[in-house]
Amino acid sequence: MKEYERLFTEYLEAKGQRLTQPRRLILEAVFSLHDHFDVEQLYDRLRIHNEEVSRATIYRTLPLLVESGLIQHSLRQADRDFYEHILGHPQHLHWICRKCGTVVETSLEMVLPHINKVASQQRFQIEDYQLNLRGLCWKCADNENENQ
Amino acid sequence: MKEYERLFTEYLEAKGQRLTQPRRLILEAVFSLHDHFDVEQLYDRLRIHNEEVSRATIYRTLPLLVESGLIQHSLRQADRDFYEHILGHPQHLHWICRKCGTVVETSLEMVLPHINKVASQQRFQIEDYQLNLRGLCWKCADNENENQ
DNA sequence: TCCTTTATTGAGAATCAATCTCACTTTATT
DNA sequence: AATAAAGTGAGATTGATTCTCAATAAAGGA
Ligand SMILES: [Mn+2]
Ligand SMILES: [Mn+2]
Ligand SMILES: [Zn+2]
Ligand SMILES: [Zn+2]
Numbered sequence: 538m539k540e541y542e543r544l545f546t547e548y549l550e551a552k553g554q555r556l557t558q559p560r561r562l563i564l565e566a567v568f569s570l571h572d573h574f575d576v577e578q579l580y581d582r583l584r585i586h587n588e589e590v591s592r593a594t595i596y597r598t599l600p601l602l603v604e605s606g607l608i609q610h611s612l613r614q615a616d617r618d619f620y621e622h623i624l625g626h627p628q629h630l631h632w633i634c635r636k637c638g639t640v641v642e643t644s645l646e647m648v649l650p651h652i653n654k655v656a657s658q659q660r661f662q663i664e665d666y667q668l669n670l671r672g673l674c675w676k677c678a679d680n681e682n683e684n685q
Numbered sequence: 686m687k688e689y690e691r692l693f694t695e696y697l698e699a700k701g702q703r704l705t706q707p708r709r710l711i712l713e714a715v716f717s718l719h720d721h722f723d724v725e726q727l728y729d730r731l732r733i734h735n736e737e738v739s740r741a742t743i744y745r746t747l748p749l750l751v752e753s754g755l756i757q758h759s760l761r762q763a764d765r766d767f768y769e770h771i772l773g774h775p776q777h778l779h780w781i782c783r784k785c786g787t788v789v790e791t792s793l794e795m796v797l798p799h800i801n802k803v804a805s806q807q808r809f810q811i812e813d814y815q816l817n818l819r820g821l822c823w824k825c826a827d828n829e830n831e832n833q
Numbered sequence: 834t835c836c837t838t839t840a841t842t843g844a845g846a847a848t849c850a851a852t853c854t855c856a857c858t859t860t861a862t863t
Numbered sequence: 864a865a866t867a868a869a870g871t872g873a874g875a876t877t878g879a880t881t882c883t884c885a886a887t888a889a890a891g892g893a
Binding site for chain 3: 868870884893
């Protein structure tokens with residue numbers, strides 16, 4: 538049994554809930570996507586593999602996956618919420634270009650100790666790291682200057 | 686003339702646009718609010734002072750204020766976008782409790798040099814710092830343990 | 834296996850922040 | 864005042880997300 542299945546099952550059982558078929562399919566899909574995804578991408582991914590699950594169930598399951606610590610809601614773009622699985626992945630910064638939409642990730646290593654220190658000082662339990670810098674990537678900045 | 690008026694006027698004129706009455710009212714309201722605000726709070730603030738401006742105009746003006754560097758879109762809470770004026774204010778981290786909604790700000794001093802270094806390495810022009818940590822504040826964490 | 838209970842799901846309706854449309858109004862310039 | 868261009872307001876529209884509720888599925892006991 539994969540680790541994320543075990544962890545999700547444990548999380549659900551502790552709440553008196555069940556790892557049902559739709560939830561299992563969503564869980565697998567979430568860990569098959571190696572990028573930030575929104576609900577629609579997840580929905581499509583499931584349909585392509587003939588594992589259709591309703592949007593309602595996806596919307597209901599994502600918060601469970603967040604609370605269990607397996608995924609996080611890490612950015613919002615084009616009016617949609619984007620998630621990514623985080624089990625086994627280090628936290629990172631997101632650099633989001635407002636023009637072309639590209640999302641670049643960089644290490645948080647240098648910064649995380651400081652953040653964790655502040656967290657423990659104020660006894661804040663972090664669930665989501667949304668450390669996002671928005672602006673213009675160099676390509677789009679160059680384009681803006683050309684067309685000025 | 687206040688500095689933010691001068692800057693906004695310059696920004697607008699550079700784009701061939703005008704500092705109209707509604708825009709001036711929104712600008713003043715934005716700098717009279719010393720906290721994160723959403724469109725509804727801004728709208729109410731203006732109405733209270735008998736300076737009614739349509740929601741459409743508010744929604745149209747906020748991006749101009751963001752692009753001019755006077756305000757930033759710094760967090761999303763309860764399905765709404767929140768802004769804050771930043772002229773003269775140092776960047777900071779936001780600690781957002783998912784339960785009670787409290788937003789605490791802490792200094793970015795220790796972290797900003799690192800972020801700026803990464804930004805210049807990849808020639809990324811930062812427009813918004815959305816450095817948000819979501820989770821549980823100590824009060825809400827204590828409550829959860831009581832009621833378990 | 835069948836039965837009962839409780840959790841869960843799917844389809845579609847509802848919500849509501851944000852955007853869009855377009856006729857009307859301001860503003861700047863001559 | 865006349866003109867042209869920019870800007871505004873009211874209300875319609877959009878679309879992601881949430882809600883409702885009848886129908887299903889899962890678990891455990893008889
Ligand atoms: Mn990421
Ligand atoms: Mn702030
Ligand atoms: Zn770009
Ligand atoms: Zn709290």
